[in-house]
Amino acid sequence: MAIVYQKSKALTDKELHYCPGCSHGIIHKLVAEVLEELSFIDAAIGICPVGCSVFAYDYFACDMLEAAHGRAPAVATGVKRVHPQSPVFTYQGDGDLASIGMGEIIHAAIRGEKITTIFVNNAIYGMTGGQMAPTTLIGQKTTTSPLGRDPSHCGGPAHMAELLAAVEGAAYVERVAVYDIPRLNQAKRAIKTAFEMQMQGAGFTFVEVLSSCPTNWGKTPLEAAEWVREQMVPVFPLGVTRDIRKEAAK
Amino acid sequence: MAARVTFDQDRCKGCELCTSVCPRHIVVIDTKTTNRKGYHPAAILDLSQCIACGSCAKICPDSIITVERL
Numbered sequence: 001m002a003i004v005y006q007k008s009k010a011l012t013d014k015e016l017h018y019c020p021g022c023s024h025g026i027i028h029k030l031v032a033e034v035l036e037e038l039s040f041i042d043a044a045i046g047i048c049p050v051g052c053s054v055f056a057y058d059y060f061a062c063d064m065l066e067a068a069h070g071r072a073p074a075v076a077t078g079v080k081r082v083h084p085q086s087p088v089f090t091y092q093g094d095g096d097l098a099s100i101g102m103g104e105i106i107h108a109a110i111r112g113e114k115i116t117t118i119f120v121n122n123a124i125y126g127m128t129g130g131q132m133a134p135t136t137l138i139g140q141k142t143t144t145s146p147l148g149r150d151p152s153h154c155g156g157p158a159h160m161a162e163l164l165a166a167v168e169g170a171a172y173v174e175r176v177a178v179y180d181i182p183r184l185n186q187a188k189r190a191i192k193t194a195f196e197m198q199m200q201g202a203g204f205t206f207v208e209v210l211s212s213c214p215t216n217w218g219k220t221p222l223e224a225a226e227w228v229r230e231q232m233v234p235v236f237p238l239g240v241t242r243d244i245r246k247e248a249a250k
Numbered sequence: 251m252a253a254r255v256t257f258d259q260d261r262c263k264g265c266e267l268c269t270s271v272c273p274r275h276i277v278v279i280d281t282k283t284t285n286r287k288g289y290h291p292a293a294i295l296d297l298s299q300c301i302a303c304g305s306c307a308k309i310c311p312d313s314i315i316t317v318e319r320l
Binding site for chain 1 (some may be wrong): 253254261263264265266267271272282289293302304305307308309311312313315316317318319320
């Protein structure tokens, strides 16, 4: 008898508070599986955001901290400098990272902080009730853009993976999705690579995960997964935007 | 191939993501059952068709599925 899949030991028994079909649960699992496979459960220190995933400290079995809104990369900087041997990661949504925390994430990357950031992009503010986020697509309806995001006064979506790929201190930046099994497997590989490169001291590592928010999008979980594939992926192309190992090999 | 698939049905939120990734289309929502959260949980129709690929368990956001190959 062989176990094909069971819940990761890096997750606690606490029931997730997320809505049905929310991608946060899937992304938590992928991070947990990577922590378990790399034997990081005892050593890892995670920093939680403010947003839907604010309670992630109850869900991961490793040490977790809660940071002020958007400040997770700044807290992670301090933690990593005090515990350079520990894998340190931040887990942040788009409201936390791309809006109020834009300064912190860019400067953490510029300083080349040896941390891993898991960035969950669902193109909307989840916890506060579906308002327009920096990552909201042009034309996307939210509670604060009921006619759709209008680029003439709201601009366009923030492309964090491309933005951070332009930063010298960033070692690895990839955008992934979790709407089907092949994409999910690739997302896990990306998260694993990010943690491995962090521990090799390569620099700042960043994985953007395209996520669904069925509740605030007004869709079923299956429709939301389809919306990620059809609407989000063309705007936020999947793939590696920066890998210093490849650049060094050139 | 003999497989055992266990659903912790009381923790299921009935999101249906597991039903969409099953290559044999045997994972369904059991509309005859209501769990303590008030959702119809996921279940397996015909276990003898299962190939123990683990896809349903991998995508489950609430990690309620365990897959074993016997």
